[in-house]
Amino acid sequence: MFANERGGILITAQVEERAREIEESRRPLRCVTFIRDDFKIEDAKEVIGEAYKSEENTKTLILGAKSFTVPAQNALLKILEEPPRNIVFILLAPNKSTFLPTVRSRLSLTQEHHQLIHEALPVSLKNLDLSGLFAFVKEHERFKKHEAKGLIEQLMYQAIHVEKLSLTTLQLEGFEKALRLIELNSRFQSVLVMVLMNFLKEVKRGR
Template identity: 85%
Template sequence: MFENERGGILITDEIEERVREIEESVRPLRCVTFMRDDFKIEDAKEVIAEAYKSEEHTKTLILGAKSFTVPAQNALLKILEEPPRNIVFILMAPNKSTFLPTVRSRLSLRQEQHKRTHETLPILLKTFDLAELFTFVKEHDRLKKHEAKGLIEQLMFQAIHIEKIPLTATQLEGFEKALRLIELNSRFQSVLVMVLINFLKEVKRGR
């Protein structure tokens, strides 16, 4: 699957399916899987402990998650650079941007080609008003990190491809900044307001 014998990074929307395929492909050799929604520092410590258990034959460690925290990735850097004997690492996530450049530099990366599908949201950004903004934000203020990033991407897709709004530089920058802030664990309610306020009818009239 990967050119690097130490393993690699697989970018896929079908994490569970790919895990099952890899587990089948390496049998009868050992494969230990760590599946999480958000891969945290304590998960990284568990992986490191498993990696240092001596193995006579190759053991594959699969780390699959929708997001990996920065502390977790930093904790894994040394062992990814110099893995113990007979240990292979395979990291999986839906987005390449999930991984730090330092992690990506240590492993080969393969990205599955897939076509994202986005459902139409129950709002129209072209006619968005303040009341709708507050309602929408309230309904989406408790999302997990990967869900929050997905909603921002969904809003951008709707604006560009469904409503065909000619986005201003401010609106585009709002989407890009939102994804960065989510990765830094900023409060999603504030991030969502920052994005949506650029589409308010009142704001547009004042330009």
């Protein structure tokens, strides 16, 4: 199911069913499952407490929810990056956009059924200049909220999978902040400029 035995993220419409299947597949090793409608900060604290209970054998922590709040994901970041000995994390959710870019950068991601195919965007993040930045922003400044979130996802996909850039922490956090600002109904033109400026600066430093 995952690229390695350390677990990962599974995007599925059948969260509870997949959690049960994972439990069965890992027997006789222990699994502790946390299924919620909305995974909140108190749930994250419960998971962290369970993760630090010492285990002689591998223990899998399964976290499944329709949505994961930003505070909950931020609370889990450190332990996902450096899990305690013999602890494996598996996160389940219906949509990839549920997870912050910083969470996705720490775990392998598997998506059931047909993965979304992103069309190539008319911008090169690797070679971005000011004229290209402003032309791209002008073309997309009037996007609605769902379109805006989709475009940010496309930009991240293009950076990682198409242009194969090694993203800096600043660039990853820029994508994450953009998705939060869009949810708060911030002006998309400003959000898009913020994301793209991180790549413009990177080009200038490389020259």
